[in-house]
Amino acid sequence: MHGCYILRANRIGEYQDGDTNWKFYGDSMLINPEGEVDMMLEDKESMLIETIEKRVITEHRKVWGFERELRARE
Numbered sequence: 001m002h003g004c005y006i007l008r009a010n011r012i013g014e015y016q017d018g019d020t021n022w023k024f025y026g027d028s029m030l031i032n033p034e035g036e037v038d039m040m041l042e043d044k045e046s047m048l049i050e051t052i053e054k055r056v057i058t059e060h061r062k063v064w065g066f067e068r069e070l071r072a073r074e
Contacts, residue, residue, distance in 0.1 A: 003060040005038075005052055006031040012043060033060035 012026040029040040030050050039050050061067060 002066070003033040003057050003064060005033065005057070012045060033057055 007028075007030050009028045010026055011024040013024055015022040015024070026041060026043040028048060030038045030048060032038045033056060039048050041048050
């Protein structure tokens with residue numbers, strides 16, 4: 001709704017905390033303002049590097065017009 005990128009970071013591997021065994025599955029991802037996954041890391045250790053462009057955010061906000069509608073309601 002606000003036209004922003006979302007970075008979801010999740011670790012991989014296992015961790016034991018007392019009687020609880022945690023298993024982390026990875027799947028870190030970068031989601032663009034349109035809600036599409038731009039980059040995704042799966043279940044292996046890796047690094048995500050991506051260029052984020054302010055122009056994409058600005059264009060998305062103009063197309064959707066949420067801020068314009070909110071201002072009109074005030």
